[in-house]
Amino acid sequence: MSSSIPRTAAVSAVVAAALAAGLLAGSQSAAAEDTAAVRIHDVQGTTRVSPLAGKQVTGVTGIVTGVRGYGSSRGFWMQDPQGDENPATSEGLFVFTSSAPTVAVGDAVSVDGTVTEYVPGGLNSGNQSLTQLSRPKVTVVSKGNALPEPVTIAPWSVPDAYAPAGDPANGGSINGLTLDPETYALDYYESLEGTNVRVGSSRVVGATDPYSELWVTVKPWENDNERGGTVYGSYESQNTGRLQIQSLIPLAQQPFPKANVGDWLTGSTEGPLDFNQFGGYTLTARTLGTLQDMGLEREVTERQHKNELAVATYNVENLDPSDPQEKFDALAKAVVENLATPDIVALEEIQDDNGAKNDGTVSAEQTLKKFTDAIVAAGGPAYEWRSIAPENNKDGGEPGGNIRQVFLFNPERVSFVDRPGGDATTATGVTGSKGRAALTLSPGRIDPANAAWEASRKPLAGEFSFRGRTVFVIANHFGSKGGDESIVSHHQPPNRSSEAKRHLQAQAVNAFVKEIIAVDKQADVLVVGDINDFEFSGTTEALTDGDALYPAVKALPASERYSYVYQGNSQVLDQILTSPGVHHFEYDSVHINAEFADQNSDHDPQVLRFRP
Numbered sequence: 001m002s003s004s005i006p007r008t009a010a011v012s013a014v015v016a017a018a019l020a021a022g023l024l025a026g027s028q029s030a031a032a033e034d035t036a037a038v039r040i041h042d043v044q045g046t047t048r049v050s051p052l053a054g055k056q057v058t059g060v061t062g063i064v065t066g067v068r069g070y071g072s073s074r075g076f077w078m079q080d081p082q083g084d085e086n087p088a089t090s091e092g093l094f095v096f097t098s099s100a101p102t103v104a105v106g107d108a109v110s111v112d113g114t115v116t117e118y119v120p121g122g123l124n125s126g127n128q129s130l131t132q133l134s135r136p137k138v139t140v141v142s143k144g145n146a147l148p149e150p151v152t153i154a155p156w157s158v159p160d161a162y163a164p165a166g167d168p169a170n171g172g173s174i175n176g177l178t179l180d181p182e183t184y185a186l187d188y189y190e191s192l193e194g195t196n197v198r199v200g201s202s203r204v205v206g207a208t209d210p211y212s213e214l215w216v217t218v219k220p221w222e223n224d225n226e227r228g229g230t231v232y233g234s235y236e237s238q239n240t241g242r243l244q245i246q247s248l249i250p251l252a253q254q255p256f257p258k259a260n261v262g263d264w265l266t267g268s269t270e271g272p273l274d275f276n277q278f279g280g281y282t283l284t285a286r287t288l289g290t291l292q293d294m295g296l297e298r299e300v301t302e303r304q305h306k307n308e309l310a311v312a313t314y315n316v317e318n319l320d321p322s323d324p325q326e327k328f329d330a331l332a333k334a335v336v337e338n339l340a341t342p343d344i345v346a347l348e349e350i351q352d353d354n355g356a357k358n359d360g361t362v363s364a365e366q367t368l369k370k371f372t373d374a375i376v377a378a379g380g381p382a383y384e385w386r387s388i389a390p391e392n393n394k395d396g397g398e399p400g401g402n403i404r405q406v407f408l409f410n411p412e413r414v415s416f417v418d419r420p421g422g423d424a425t426t427a428t429g430v431t432g433s434k435g436r437a438a439l440t441l442s443p444g445r446i447d448p449a450n451a452a453w454e455a456s457r458k459p460l461a462g463e464f465s466f467r468g469r470t471v472f473v474i475a476n477h478f479g480s481k482g483g484d485e486s487i488v489s490h491h492q493p494p495n496r497s498s499e500a501k502r503h504l505q506a507q508a509v510n511a512f513v514k515e516i517i518a519v520d521k522q523a524d525v526l527v528v529g530d531i532n533d534f535e536f537s538g539t540t541e542a543l544t545d546g547d548a549l550y551p552a553v554k555a556l557p558a559s560e561r562y563s564y565v566y567q568g569n570s571q572v573l574d575q576i577l578t579s580p581g582v583h584h585f586e587y588d589s590v591h592i593n594a595e596f597a598d599q600n601s602d603h604d605p606q607v608l609r610f611r612p
Helices: 013-021 040-043 184-188 325-338 363-377 500-519 538-543
Strands: 056-068 076-080 090-094 107-118 130-142 196-199 201-208 213-215 244-245 264-266 269-276 279-284 290-292 310-319 344-350 384-387 402-411 430-433 434-441 460-466 467-479 524-530 564-566 569-570 574-578 586-588 606-610
Touching: 040 090, 040 130, 040 344, 056 090, 056 130, 076 269, 090 107, 107 569, 130 269, 184 279, 184 434, 196 213, 201 244, 201 564, 201 569, 213 363, 269 586, 290 569, 310 325, 310 363, 310 467, 310 524, 325 569, 344 363, 344 467, 363 384, 402 460, 402 467, 430 500, 434 467, 434 500, 467 500, 500 524, 500 538, 500 574, 524 606, 538 574, 574 586
Parallel strands: 090 130, 244 279, 310 344, 467 524
Antiparallel strands: 056 076, 056 107, 076 090, 107 130, 196 269, 201 213, 201 264, 213 244, 264 290, 269 279, 310 606, 344 402, 384 402, 430 434, 460 467, 524 574, 564 569, 586 606
């Protein structure tokens, strides 16, 4: 254990005496590979994988620092109060009991068991593994012992570099590399796996979720923004100060704090450092700090001027008629008040008329009527809509839900140019002459037979007219990041396999935009929607190839570029891109959901205002 890690001044007298007498050594198994009387740091070793993995060990001793009696990973953490002064070896360890543990915090225990490497999410997830003892035999030697002093995770203790490059000889894995906790943040956290740790007063950078967990940063200045988040600005900027917080305290005894981004968790939060598939290194708190509400408010965008066209994109998160009326009302209020009733709203994740019921229904007319009625009730205009129903279960998303993109438009401000014939399998095209482009089908789908759109949403193209000027809008919902390895993967850099499909999708949309521009260089084209990728990604590069499009979010300061908060990183997923004909615009990422514990969607809508 690192000499920088605080420790108790002396081992508990009871434990010290037992160690001296050899009483905690346990019984030696007859198996040939058994290892007797090892210490926790021997089990943890100096890499991510235990040198004793798969072996039976006996007499591993420590003080219980945390007990988890719920969920699928029941067990307890124990820690050796006597370290080996090696900064690469942890002195804490999780003991997986399967059923509710019978030990208590402060117990001195001796454990026999099998050293295992548990990979949260499964071997194919790419996640790092958690070193633990399985199938344990636990002996309580004494009770009421003082806990080892917690390691304080502080701004100066977490390195700025995130992770070493993976070993090419081991498929890009960092599993076999000796930990360097003074250089890399992932190595630092791994060197504390299972250890009793604490954070002091820390700013919340990921709101409380439905599973009673939140994210804080111990580096308040790290890529911060004025609303309190920490911005993910590149693949090399993973924000090392982020840490997930869960609680070991039953909710009946102490409700988990309901925090928004920018709030503070004040005082001390202390407990063992765990690793899980939903965020990686996680402080499982025995004691929680106190929430300080900083009063974050939902944003309101400016209303467009009379001669400005306002276009928005909004992922409404699997909206269907079975959702509570309160969700419809809240989404409608957001359109009217926070988005200032845009002239055109491209919606993503509108489900069919019976939601996830998988019975072949594909119409979404009831969903859209319920939503537009709610907008009118909220004081907004009577939006009309245009869309194309997908083939049943061909566009991905929730089975039976048949999500699709939809155009809402305010007929008092803008008209839709209807050119019939568009359906789920027929492609729209570009026609025109003398510098005036037009769609052959409006609304129409872009290249729906392209393999890039297999089991994914096909782009919806529409032609609009505003004050005598044609505007083309292409609504998108690109393939998700499902299947990608997380940034805490044992592969560094992580495998982002889902990118391949999005790159092909982006190329298809880019080619279509180029067809429009080839007819009319000054055409007003907006590519909008849930792109499911960052403004610096290869997907965005493919969309903008040949300067056919510009990612409007880049017009914002870097600290304001985000529409989604994931694992404490504020990041871009939703975008509006403009063709060269859109010369001047105002862009706003309207933060009304992603930073809040109470969400009507997990995405923030985007709005662009310009004069066609």
